[in-house]
Amino acid sequence: DIRELFSLPEQGFDVSLTQKQLHEEHDCEHI
Numbered sequence: 001d002i003r004e005l006f007s008l009p010e011q012g013f014d015v016s017l018t019q020k021q022l023h024e025e026h027d028c029e030h031i
Helices: 002-030
Strands: none
């Protein structure tokens, strides 16, 4: 059970990090 819980958040975090990076890159281009 614990492993499944950990597995789910990991993927979510990966997506969050990717989205954050994309957002940051967009901000740089916007400025």
